[in-house]
Each structure stands twice: as C-alpha cells, then as structure tokens.
Amino acid sequence: MPALLEMKSIHKVYPNGTVANRGVDFSVEEGEIHALVGENGAGKSTLMKILFGLEAPTRGSISFKGQSVSFQGPRDAIKHGMGMVHQHFMLAPSLTVSENIVLGEEPAKGVLSLFRDRAKEQERVAGLIRDYGLKVDPEARADTIPVGQKQRVEILKVLYRGAKLIILDEPTAVLTPQETDELFDSLKSLVRQGHTIIFITHKLREVMQISHRVTVLRGGQSIATLVTKETHQEEISRLMVGREVLFRVQKTPARPEETVLSVRGLAALDDKGVPAIRQVSFRVRAGEILGIAGVEGNGQTQLVETITGLRRAVSGEIRYLDQELRNLSVAQIRAFQIGHIPEDRQTSGACLTSTIADNLMLDHYRNPGFKIGPLLRKKKIRQFAKSAMEMFDVRAASEQTMAGALSGGNLQKVVVARELSKNPKLLVASQPTRGVDIGAIEFIHREIIKRRDAGAAVLLVSAELSEIMALSDRIAVLYNGEIVALLDNTPDLTEQELGYYMLGIKTQEVASQ
Amino acid sequence: MVVWQTIWSQIMDLTLIVVLLRFMTPILLTALGGLISDIGGVINIGLEGLMLLSAFTSIAVASGTDSWLLGVLAGVAASVLICYGMGFFAIRLKVDIIIAGFAVNIFGSGFTIFLMSKIYGLTGNYNPTGAPKIPLVDIPFVQDVPVLGKLLSGHSLMEWIAFLSVVFCIVLIYRTPYGVHLRAVGEAPQAARSLGIPVERVQYSALAWSGVFAGLAGAFLSNGLTNMFVKDMTAGTGFLALAVVLLGNRNPAGILIGSLIFGLASALTTIVQTIPGSPVPSQFIQMIPYVVTIAALVFFALRKKRRLEIAA
Amino acid sequence: MKTGKALYLELAGIAAAVFAALLCGFIVILLTSKEPLSAISALVMDPLANSFNIGTILNKAVPLMLTGLAISVVFQAGVFSMGAEGQLYVGGFLGSLAAVYVPGLPVWVHLPLILACAVLGGALFGAIPGALKAYWNADEIVTTLMLNFIAILTTSYLVNNVFKDPESGGYARMPYIDPGLLLGKIVPGFSAHAGLLVALGAVAVVYMLLYHTSIGYELRLVGKNPQFAKYGGIATPRVIVLSIVISGALAGLAGIVEILGIHSTYKDNFSAGLGFDGIIIALLARNHPIGVLAASLFYAYLQVGAQTMQVGSDMPREVAVIIQVLLVLFVSSQAIFAYIKQKFVSGQKAVG
Known part of the structure; x- marks a missing residue:
C-alpha cells in the first residue's frame, strides 16, 4: 500500500543562504502516529512549513494520497485535508472559541452569503465537540480559557476543516503530565476514527509512549526512520545528536549553608489584578538549588518577578541575607549580587537589535x-x-x-x-534552557551547578520537569499560586508523584519555615 | 451676557443641533474609516491627507461635470486609490504604517495645491461658481411639523449617509464573515494566515474602507459644508477623527458618541465666532476639541488604572 | 553600531532611494511641464548657482538640523512624538519674550538667558505628553498632535492680543529684538548666519549623548526593547519623559535660533511646519545625528531648488513635496533594504 504522504529529497535554502533542509525523505502511512524528532535547528519546522505550503522547497517532491502536490499556501494544504496545530497557539484573543474554530470558513447565509449564520455555527461546533470528546466552552473568549483547552480548540479547528492528516508541533511543551496523557488519549481516538498524525517533539519519552514510527532529523537531513517498538530512547537520542547524551547531570550532594533568600507569606497579583501568588514561603540556602516545579501559569512568572523587583508584592517579605528586598526598585536589587535569568530571553533577557x-x-x-x-x-x-x-x-x-x-x-x-559575570550570591534562573540545543543545555546546567558548588543559592524555575529533577536539591511545587509541596529530591521521587502535586490532586502540609 | 443669550437662543430654536449635525458628519465618517483600518491592524493616520485629496477632486469634478454625484464618486475613488498606494508601501514594501500615513498627509496637502496651481493657476483657494452641492433632503409633511421638521428635515444627504454608515459598520464588523476576518487579521495575523485568510488582501481592503469614508467626508467638506476648496481646509479633522477612534473605544457606537462631543465643540466655536465682541477669544474656543481630546485620553487612562486597582 | 559592510549597504540603499525619488519627481515634471528641461535645471542646478543661494540652503538647514535631532532623540527612545512643532513655538515664544522684554542686560548674559528660556520652554512643553505617556499611557501621537494645535493657538492669541507691537499692523508680531542680540553672519558678505554653528554643536552634543553616555544607552535600550530595559532596572517612564524633554529642548532651540537668525522677532505662525519637517529629516537620517546633518542639508537644497524652480519655470514648488513623500517612503521601506542586504550578503552565511 502506498504511503499517505511521501516527501522526497526535500532541499530548502533560504535567500540569506541558510540551508535548512538538505535532502530530507519523509513518508507517513495512513492511520499511524508518526513522530518527527530532532534538535532545534535540525530542520523539523522548515520541513513542516514546506509540507503546509508556508515555504516553497528549493528542490524535492511531495506526494499526498498518491498524487503529486505543491501547495501554494496553507489554504491549499487545508483543502487537501491537512491540518497543523502550531506550537504557539494561533488564536485571535478577543474572538470566541467558536469564532476561532470556524474562522475563515464561517457558515454563511443571506444575500450572496454575505452574513454569518450563527445558528449553524453553534450547531456544527457543538457537534464537533461531542463527536471527538474535546471538551471546551464554545462561547468563551479565547484569551480566557486555560492552556489545555486552547490546544483542544486548535485541534477542533483542524477537525472542522476536515483534516485527515494532522500535524502537531511540540504539543506537550506547555502541558502537565496529566494533560499530556489526556492529549494522548485524544490522539489515539483520532487515529481510531481514521486520522493520521505527525507528532513533532524532542521528548523521547513521549515518542516511545505514543508513536508507531519515528523519523529522526539532524543537521537538515533525515537520518533514519524506525519502528518505535523496535528501538529505544538511547538509540534515538544517539541518532539525534550524533553522540551519547547524559540524561542525568553529574553532581555531588549539596552542602547547604546559611540562608541567602528567605520568602515569607508573599502575595502578588497578575496583570489583570487577580491574585497570582498567595502566602508563598520558602528559603534557599547557599550551596543548594531549590527547584520550583509547576504547570506554567500557576504563579511562577509572578513569583520570579516579585522577587526580582519587577512586580509589586501585596504582602509578605523577601529577605536577601540581611536586606529586605520588597519594595526596592529593580535597579536597587540588581545592585546586589543577585543574578536573574529571565524566562523569555527574546523579550526580557536580551535586546535583539543591540550588539552583544x-x-x-x-x-x-x-x-x-x-x-x-x-x-x-x-x-x-x-x-x-x-x-x-x-x-x-x-x-x-x-x-x-x-x-x-x-x-x-x-x-x-x-x-x-x-548574569553570572556579576558573581551572584543568589541566582534566580527561570526556564534557563528553554528552546536551546542540547549542547547549550549541558553547558548551562554545568554552569549552574558550578555556581552552587561555589556557594551560591540558586532558585530554579522550569516547566521542564526533567530539568527540575536533574538539577534541584529540593523541589517546591507551585499550584494555583501556592506552594503545595516541598520535597527533597531523592532518587525515589517520581515524575508521576510530582505531577499529582502540580495538578493539585495531592497537597502536602507544608510547614512554614 | 450677549454670548450666552445667543447660544441659549440657538439651542432653543434648534440651530445648535442643526449646526452640530453638520459639523459632526465629516468627523463621524472619517472616524468610521479610521476604525475599520484600526480593527484590521493597519492604523491609518493619513486620513487628513485623504480628505484633502477627495475634497479637491470632488469639487473639481463636480464643477467640471455639473454633477455632485460624479464629484463625490470621483473624490471617493481618488481617496481609495491613494489608500491602495499607501497599502502598497506599507504592506508590500514594509514601510511602517504610521510613516506611510504621515507621508499621505504631506502628499495630500502638497498635491492638492500642486493640482490647483497646474489646473486652475490658483494657489490659495478654488471657488468655482455654480458647482452643484450634495443635495439637502426635505421630508414632505415632516418639514412642516414645528420642532420635528427642523430636527429631521432639510439636512444634507451626506448627514444621513453618515448615520447609516454607523449601522453599516456595525453589521460589517460583527455580522459578516469579513468582519470576523478583519478582527482576526488585526489581532492575530499569524493565526489568520495559518487558516488561509489572505491577510494582506484583508489589510488592503481595510485601508480601502478607510479611504471610502475619508473620501465621503472630504467630498462633504468641499461639496456640502462649503462650496469651495481651500488649501489645508481639513484643519485637523483627520487627526480629531483619530482621537475619536480611541475615545469611542474602537466600536461604531462609541464613535458616534465621540463625534457628537466633537461636533458640539465645533458648533459652539462657530456660533461664538460669529458673535461680535465675544469675550472669549476665538483661539481658545478653537482649542476646545484638542483639550477635550487630551482630557478624555487622560480620563480613559485613569479609569482603566482605577479599574485595575478595584479589581485588585 | 554597525559593522562596516552593513553600514555601506545602508548608505548605498539610502542613496538609491534618493535617486529613485528624484527620478520620480523628474518624471512628474516631464509629464506636466511645458519646459521640463529648464524646470529640472532650475530645480537641480540653481540652488548651487550662487553664494546667496548656498547661504540660503545653510540657513534653511539650521532649523531642520535642530528639529531633526529633536525627533531623532524621541524616536530612538521609541516615543512617536509629533510634537516638535508645538515645542518649537513655545520655545521660540518664551525666548523672544526674554529677548524683547528683559531690558538692560549685557549681551553675554542676555543671549544665554534667551536661549535658556527657549530651551526650557520647549522642554517643559515636551514634558506634558511625556508624562501623559509614561504615567498614564496616553497615546503620544494623538496628544502631541493636539498639543501642537494648542501651542500654536495660544501663542497666536498672545502675540495678537497681549504682546503685539502696535506698529506691526495686520501681521501680528512682537516688537523687534535689539539687533545686538541677533545671530549675525558667520563670514561678512555670506548670508549664512551663526545659527549654523549652534546646530553643528547640537549635532555633536546629541551624538555624544546618544552613543557615549549612560543616559544615551538607557534611552536607546528603552526604544529598542522596553521590557529588557525594565528587566535591567532602567526606570522606563523616567527615560520616556527625559527623551521628550530633551527633544522639546532641541525644538525650542530651533525656534529661537530661527527667530534670532531669520525673523528678528516673534511672528505669528512663523514656523510653517518646521517641526514636521524634523520628522522627515529623522526618518531620512535613520535617527542618527550624523545622518541628520546630511539629511538637513539635502532637504534644504531641495527646498531652495523648489523655490528657484517656481521662479525659473512653470512648475509650482509643490513638486518638491512629491519628491519628499517618495523619499520618505523609499527610505523607510524595510522590504527594499532587506532585499538589498540579502542580495549582497547571501552566499556568505554558513548553515544556520
């Protein structure tokens, strides 16, 4: 049986000379979940943009359902029955869920079909939600629903357009383990209903868990396509980076000393004036790494901003050595030996239009x-x-x-x-390795541990559970703006257990320090 | 005080309202144009220039063809044409939309003088005799009813068009697929593009709509409100319209209210200016709309801030 | 700071934009003039034909440099102020008041006082939209445009009703300023006045300010990435206000220099758009002080050319407006400049 999708020796050279794809072969069979893995810059996104008609390939051919195609734009791809769920959600914030789902293909009525048919719109969206069991309120404004639901909206958008082949670009990056499981259930049921799925990721655990086959890209080339059952994580990771990767960071047990940062009863609001963190208390000692685990959007951003002076605290205290930091300006705080790696280097952490x-x-x-x-x-x-x-x-x-x-x-x-060149006593590192390649991740992890061993106190915030577990000496779990667990990072602590705390299913009596 | 008596008497005999409706029309129309381009994410600050171009074209064509309708259509066409040019620079050549609008304003002011000088050999104003004006609408029977007659009858056709345009915009923005596309393109162009909505085409069309409305407003200035073209005769109306878009909270009904306030200020200015020996210098009355705009901007900002604090 | 090659490409691109805009202007002349060649010649050659015209170019360039700098400073801070026009009026007005109504001071005290009043007036008037934006987030494009009208109308009222020279008749102006206080010719017999030196000094000062001081560093960062600036502890609102205050000071200086160099006293509506010309200059100059110097000279040359063309042919001087508009659009086209860079840089970059 011929493959559903066949991409042959795809080349892409950007006008500025960047070579993104150099001879990629990629084939997907009907009814499978096909994982596409590779480091950042391996050419995954470019390949998918070419498939979806967002970029034209320099060379190479694509055939879909047995016929040769070349899409001029997403509209073409959609028409042929493809759909893409982008990594960054593509929702118009002030439109409703329902308006977002039907956007571009609204049911119409009246003279020349000039007017929106709201009744038909409601009926169709409700039908979709029912058929696929993807629960979400169709009349809610898109900017008011949680992340997991936004993703469902994205999938509904694709289904509304009758997509048979669905491309998901790093869909689990922002989900909890439990939400990820729910997503995987939905994907399996989609496959049962006759859909085919391309799943882009760099999380090998997920590849093993969900996919039937996996294609590895490296340096713009397709290195191998493997049947998932017949391979293992180590082999895939070796193919991805071309060398063995250490999954555990080498580090000695912490030898914590005096308290450097002590936070007590801290509360702060988010930009809309809603309480984002409440009664948060913890301390970080010299020579230890305290990891803050939690699903994104549970107050991590506001916690870090409040400690570093970017956000006003409503109540509580933030003590750095003998100095109260609350109500000091950012400039005053930065004058201390406090380093802050912000969560978003593109906007806060660096100025892209300035020199290094x-x-x-x-x-x-x-x-x-x-x-x-x-x-x-x-x-x-x-x-x-x-x-x-x-x-x-x-x-x-x-x-x-x-x-x-x-x-x-x-x-x-x-x-x-x-941030390290100021030789910090306290380092606040927020998502320090988000979206960087494995080489840089290793380097940054080593630097953070080096600082710890030199006696710095490190507060590490990361959405990447594996990073928290690899680096932290102690782990605090933030859920709904509160610390619901404070645990020693022992080898028997599992991701699953942390996941229960992250979702608020379990709560620990946290003794206030 | 004579002034207050005069104003009072003009309120009583409804003259104020008639003048108010007349003055708010160009502001309202232009602001609706500004609104649509704003929603589409292509903020058009070139409204002033567009109005001037349309004002000149419209009276020139009207006096040449002896038809006010052809004049208005030509004015709108000229304005829309320039909008496509602006779109070409802003969308295709990626000139910042504010700069493109700024350029349209300089162009509108300079090019109308250029044309006036090349075609008629004039430099200050063009005052053709007997150019047909946009007609007034007299409503039979109603015009003879006291109060109601003066309120409803005898207004320029363009004033009615302006009010209908508010309804038109509400339907366009909220009740048609195009309106949803427009909002999506303005808020999340990437999302719109990923669904195959032709983002650039929608943006061009949003600019074109702003051209249509600014064009109608410009034609009204030269062919309705007055019967001549004076260089830079818009005198900041396009900028006031921009302010009205902000004040109206980016929706057609809000814009209607904003235009009413501005129209009132202009109407008062004119009435007071015509009274000899007015104790209020005309410059200060002319200033009212500008001060109101700033005050309103500050008021809105304060209210927003307070709302945040209450929410907290 | 740009590396050598990128800078050359940028300059080449701007030169091409200038050329293309002039070409379009010539085409308009060819299409509409009965004597196109003499019109073009009058536009291009006559401004440089004699020393008087050259002096006029320099004199016209002086306020353009100052307002161009004024706008460059705010634009670099990411503030889209269109308020140089109003600030120029306020500065010029207060400076003139000090010149006309403060008696009996020696020149070396009086002249600095006049300049200080003008600078301060412009700066304080700039502080209004600055504070409105920084603390209340009121859109500066709209507030500055509105404040321009307010400044022009207020000064117009004052010069018409309160400070009017009784001898000035229908055209309102203040009494003439003591000739000893006016900016004289730099070289006897050559019409360029000493305001040129002031403007050149301002170019140097603004250059140092922007690129060699911590204030300039903060200002540029706020303009390029306000979030990064905030993260780095830069008090963004303060920098926004400061940028527009500096801008207002330069615009005020432009106003008084124009009065002391050209008009000899405050005249109603004396500017006629110098503040808006400053926006064009800043756009052409890419907000760089050295660029402002070059752009002002070119723009003044074009203005004088338009004047000589109006005198020497059947073309109205508004042809220059068409050239200016296209110039602004071509120079601001990111697509054209991206294309140029890609064309000349491609093939050198390794795998990304």
Whole structure:
C-alpha cells in the first residue's frame, strides 16, 4: 500500500543562504502516529512549513494520497485535508472559541452569503465537540480559557476543516503530565476514527509512549526512520545528536549553608489584578538549588518577578541575607549580587537589535569602572565583552555582532554570561534552557551547578520537569499560586508523584519555615 | 451676557443641533474609516491627507461635470486609490504604517495645491461658481411639523449617509464573515494566515474602507459644508477623527458618541465666532476639541488604572 | 553600531532611494511641464548657482538640523512624538519674550538667558505628553498632535492680543529684538548666519549623548526593547519623559535660533511646519545625528531648488513635496533594504 504522504529529497535554502533542509525523505502511512524528532535547528519546522505550503522547497517532491502536490499556501494544504496545530497557539484573543474554530470558513447565509449564520455555527461546533470528546466552552473568549483547552480548540479547528492528516508541533511543551496523557488519549481516538498524525517533539519519552514510527532529523537531513517498538530512547537520542547524551547531570550532594533568600507569606497579583501568588514561603540556602516545579501559569512568572523587583508584592517579605528586598526598585536589587535569568530571553533577557557588547553591559554601565564622568569607556566595555564571550563559549563573529543574529543557545549563553559575570550570591534562573540545543543545555546546567558548588543559592524555575529533577536539591511545587509541596529530591521521587502535586490532586502540609 | 443669550437662543430654536449635525458628519465618517483600518491592524493616520485629496477632486469634478454625484464618486475613488498606494508601501514594501500615513498627509496637502496651481493657476483657494452641492433632503409633511421638521428635515444627504454608515459598520464588523476576518487579521495575523485568510488582501481592503469614508467626508467638506476648496481646509479633522477612534473605544457606537462631543465643540466655536465682541477669544474656543481630546485620553487612562486597582 | 559592510549597504540603499525619488519627481515634471528641461535645471542646478543661494540652503538647514535631532532623540527612545512643532513655538515664544522684554542686560548674559528660556520652554512643553505617556499611557501621537494645535493657538492669541507691537499692523508680531542680540553672519558678505554653528554643536552634543553616555544607552535600550530595559532596572517612564524633554529642548532651540537668525522677532505662525519637517529629516537620517546633518542639508537644497524652480519655470514648488513623500517612503521601506542586504550578503552565511 502506498504511503499517505511521501516527501522526497526535500532541499530548502533560504535567500540569506541558510540551508535548512538538505535532502530530507519523509513518508507517513495512513492511520499511524508518526513522530518527527530532532534538535532545534535540525530542520523539523522548515520541513513542516514546506509540507503546509508556508515555504516553497528549493528542490524535492511531495506526494499526498498518491498524487503529486505543491501547495501554494496553507489554504491549499487545508483543502487537501491537512491540518497543523502550531506550537504557539494561533488564536485571535478577543474572538470566541467558536469564532476561532470556524474562522475563515464561517457558515454563511443571506444575500450572496454575505452574513454569518450563527445558528449553524453553534450547531456544527457543538457537534464537533461531542463527536471527538474535546471538551471546551464554545462561547468563551479565547484569551480566557486555560492552556489545555486552547490546544483542544486548535485541534477542533483542524477537525472542522476536515483534516485527515494532522500535524502537531511540540504539543506537550506547555502541558502537565496529566494533560499530556489526556492529549494522548485524544490522539489515539483520532487515529481510531481514521486520522493520521505527525507528532513533532524532542521528548523521547513521549515518542516511545505514543508513536508507531519515528523519523529522526539532524543537521537538515533525515537520518533514519524506525519502528518505535523496535528501538529505544538511547538509540534515538544517539541518532539525534550524533553522540551519547547524559540524561542525568553529574553532581555531588549539596552542602547547604546559611540562608541567602528567605520568602515569607508573599502575595502578588497578575496583570489583570487577580491574585497570582498567595502566602508563598520558602528559603534557599547557599550551596543548594531549590527547584520550583509547576504547570506554567500557576504563579511562577509572578513569583520570579516579585522577587526580582519587577512586580509589586501585596504582602509578605523577601529577605536577601540581611536586606529586605520588597519594595526596592529593580535597579536597587540588581545592585546586589543577585543574578536573574529571565524566562523569555527574546523579550526580557536580551535586546535583539543591540550588539552583544550592549547586551552584556546592562548593570555594568552603571559601574564607575566603566565610566569617566558622564562618558562611557567604550574600549573597556569591549574588552569586558570579549572576555565574557570567551568564558561562556558564545560563538559569534565579534562583540559588535547583533544579538538577534545569534542562535537560541548562543543568545542564552549571553544572558547567562551577563548574569553570572556579576558573581551572584543568589541566582534566580527561570526556564534557563528553554528552546536551546542540547549542547547549550549541558553547558548551562554545568554552569549552574558550578555556581552552587561555589556557594551560591540558586532558585530554579522550569516547566521542564526533567530539568527540575536533574538539577534541584529540593523541589517546591507551585499550584494555583501556592506552594503545595516541598520535597527533597531523592532518587525515589517520581515524575508521576510530582505531577499529582502540580495538578493539585495531592497537597502536602507544608510547614512554614 | 450677549454670548450666552445667543447660544441659549440657538439651542432653543434648534440651530445648535442643526449646526452640530453638520459639523459632526465629516468627523463621524472619517472616524468610521479610521476604525475599520484600526480593527484590521493597519492604523491609518493619513486620513487628513485623504480628505484633502477627495475634497479637491470632488469639487473639481463636480464643477467640471455639473454633477455632485460624479464629484463625490470621483473624490471617493481618488481617496481609495491613494489608500491602495499607501497599502502598497506599507504592506508590500514594509514601510511602517504610521510613516506611510504621515507621508499621505504631506502628499495630500502638497498635491492638492500642486493640482490647483497646474489646473486652475490658483494657489490659495478654488471657488468655482455654480458647482452643484450634495443635495439637502426635505421630508414632505415632516418639514412642516414645528420642532420635528427642523430636527429631521432639510439636512444634507451626506448627514444621513453618515448615520447609516454607523449601522453599516456595525453589521460589517460583527455580522459578516469579513468582519470576523478583519478582527482576526488585526489581532492575530499569524493565526489568520495559518487558516488561509489572505491577510494582506484583508489589510488592503481595510485601508480601502478607510479611504471610502475619508473620501465621503472630504467630498462633504468641499461639496456640502462649503462650496469651495481651500488649501489645508481639513484643519485637523483627520487627526480629531483619530482621537475619536480611541475615545469611542474602537466600536461604531462609541464613535458616534465621540463625534457628537466633537461636533458640539465645533458648533459652539462657530456660533461664538460669529458673535461680535465675544469675550472669549476665538483661539481658545478653537482649542476646545484638542483639550477635550487630551482630557478624555487622560480620563480613559485613569479609569482603566482605577479599574485595575478595584479589581485588585 | 554597525559593522562596516552593513553600514555601506545602508548608505548605498539610502542613496538609491534618493535617486529613485528624484527620478520620480523628474518624471512628474516631464509629464506636466511645458519646459521640463529648464524646470529640472532650475530645480537641480540653481540652488548651487550662487553664494546667496548656498547661504540660503545653510540657513534653511539650521532649523531642520535642530528639529531633526529633536525627533531623532524621541524616536530612538521609541516615543512617536509629533510634537516638535508645538515645542518649537513655545520655545521660540518664551525666548523672544526674554529677548524683547528683559531690558538692560549685557549681551553675554542676555543671549544665554534667551536661549535658556527657549530651551526650557520647549522642554517643559515636551514634558506634558511625556508624562501623559509614561504615567498614564496616553497615546503620544494623538496628544502631541493636539498639543501642537494648542501651542500654536495660544501663542497666536498672545502675540495678537497681549504682546503685539502696535506698529506691526495686520501681521501680528512682537516688537523687534535689539539687533545686538541677533545671530549675525558667520563670514561678512555670506548670508549664512551663526545659527549654523549652534546646530553643528547640537549635532555633536546629541551624538555624544546618544552613543557615549549612560543616559544615551538607557534611552536607546528603552526604544529598542522596553521590557529588557525594565528587566535591567532602567526606570522606563523616567527615560520616556527625559527623551521628550530633551527633544522639546532641541525644538525650542530651533525656534529661537530661527527667530534670532531669520525673523528678528516673534511672528505669528512663523514656523510653517518646521517641526514636521524634523520628522522627515529623522526618518531620512535613520535617527542618527550624523545622518541628520546630511539629511538637513539635502532637504534644504531641495527646498531652495523648489523655490528657484517656481521662479525659473512653470512648475509650482509643490513638486518638491512629491519628491519628499517618495523619499520618505523609499527610505523607510524595510522590504527594499532587506532585499538589498540579502542580495549582497547571501552566499556568505554558513548553515544556520
């Protein structure tokens, strides 16, 4: 039986000379869940954009349902029965769930079908929700529903358009283990109802759990297609990076000393004025890493912002050594030996349209050592930037290179270099390795542990449970703005158990410290 | 005080309302145009220039063809044409939309003077004799009823069109698939594109709509409100319309109310200006809409802030 | 800061945009003029034909440089102020008051006082929309446009009713300023006035401010990425206000220099859009002070050319407006510049 989708020797060279795909072969059979894995920059997204008609391939052929196709745009792809669920949700925030689902193909009525047929719209959306068991309120505004439901809306959008082949781009990145399980159940039922699924991920556990076959991309080439049952995680990861990857970070047991950061009864609001964290208490000692686990959106962002002075606390105290930080400005807090790796390097952590040197200068430009009177000592700043880049293995032409030209990993190293170059006593690291390649992840993990061993207190916030478990000495679980568990990271602690706390199914009596 | 008596008497005999309706029409129309482009994510600050181009084209064609209808249509067409040009630069050549609008304003002001000078050899104003005006609508029977007659009858056709346009915009934005596409394109262009909605085409069309409405408003200035073209005769109406879009909270009904307030300020200015020996200098009365706009912006911002604090 | 090659490409692109805009202007002239060649010649050659015209170019470039700098500073801070026009009026007005109504000071005290009043006036008037944006998030495009009208109408009222020289007749102006206080010619016999030196000094000061001081660093960061600036502890609202205050100061300076160099006293509606020209200059200059210098000279040349063309042919000077508009659009086209870069940089980049 011929494959449902056949992509042959796909090449893609971008106009600026970047080669994203160099001869990718990819074939998907009807009724399977096919995982597509690879590091960042391996060419997964480009391949899918080509498939979906968002980019034109430089060379290569695509056939779908046995006939050769070349899509001019997403509309073409949709018409042929393909659908894509993007990694970043593509919902218009002020439209309702239902309006988002039918967007672009609204049922119409009246003269020349000029008007929306709301009744028919409601009926069809309700029907879809019922048929596929994807529960969501169709009349809610899209920006008011939780992440898991947004994803369901995305899947409903695709189904509404009659997609047979559904592409999911890293769908579990923002989900809890339990939500992930629910998603997987839905995917299995979709396959039973005759759909075919391409599942893009870099989480090998999920590949093993859900897929029938897996294709590995590396450096823009397809390395292998394997039957999942006949392979194992280590083999796939070796194919992905071309070398063995250490899944556990090497580290010695922590030797915690004096308390560096002590948070007591802290409460703060989110941007809409709704309480985001309430009565949060914990402490971080010198020489230990406290990991904050939790599903995104449970107050992690506001917790970090409140500690680093970006957000006002409603009540509580934040003590750094002997200094109360609450109500101090960001500038005052940054004047201490406190480093902060923010969760989003693209917007908060770096200025993409400035040079690497200008990015590294933040904080230091206030330092009298870099100034003569009101004037900045440009030469000295450049020297400082050069040495920081060398120390943190930032690969770029020069310190005058624009930060926006760097890869995710290199850019994150610039952020880490800046925050560690002030030799912090306290390091607040939020999603420190999100979206960077495995090489950079290893490097950043090693740096964080090095700081811990040198006596820094580290507060680590990550949505990546494996990262929390690999690095932390102790783990606090944040659920709905409260700390519901505070655990020692012992080898018998499982992801499953943490997941129960993250979803609020289990709560621990946390003794206030 | 004579002034207050005069104003009072004009309120009583409904002149104020008649003048108010006349003055709010160009603001309302232009603001509706600004609204549609705003919703589509292509903020058009070139409304002022578009109005000028339409005002000139419309009276030139009207006096040339002896038809007000052809004049208005030509004015709208000119305005829409420039909008497509603006769209070409903003969407295709990726000029910042604010800069493109700014350029349209300079162009509108300069090009109308250029045309006036090349075609008629004039530099200040063009005052054709006997150019047909947009007609007034006299409603039989109603016009003879006291009060009601003055309120409903005898208004320019364009004033009626302006009110109908509010309804038209409500239907367009909320009741048609196009309106949903427009909102989606403005809020989440990537999402719209991923569903095969032609984002650029929708943006062009949003600009074109703003051209239609600014064009109608411009034609009314030269062919209805007055019967001449004066260089830079819009005198900031396009900018006021921008402010009205913000004040109206980006919906047609809000814009109607905003336009009423601005129309009232303009109407008062005119009435007071015509009274000899007015104790209020005309410059300060002219200033009212600008001060109101700033005050309203501050008021809205404060209210938003307070709402946040109450929510907290 | 750009690396050498990128800078050259940028400059080449701007040169191409200038050329294309001029070409379009020529085409309009060819299509509409009965004597196109003499019109084009009058536009292009006459401004440089004699030293008087060259002096006029320099004099016209002076306020453009100052308002161009004013707008560049706010644009670099990411504030879309269109308020230079109003600030210029307020600055020019207060400076003129100090010049006309403060008696009996020696010139070396009086002149700095006049400049200080103008600078302060512009700066304070700029602080209004700055504070409105920084603390209440009121859209600065709208507030500055509205404040322009308010400034123009208020000064117009004052010069018509309160400070009017009784001898000025129908055209309202203040009494003439003591000639000893006016900006004289730099070189006797050449019409360029000393405001040029002020403007050149301002270019140097703004350059240093933006690229070599911590204030400039903060200002540029706020413009490029406000979230990053906030994360770095930069008080964004303060920087926003400061940027528009500096901008207002420069616009106020532009107003008083224009008055002391050209008009000899405050005249009603004396600016006629210099503040808006500043926006064009800043766009052409990519908000860079050195670019402002070049763009002002070119723009002044074009204005004088339009004037000489109106005198020397059947074309109205508004042809220059068409050239200006296209110039702004071409120079601001990110697509054109991305295309140029891609065309010349492609093939060098390794695998991404």
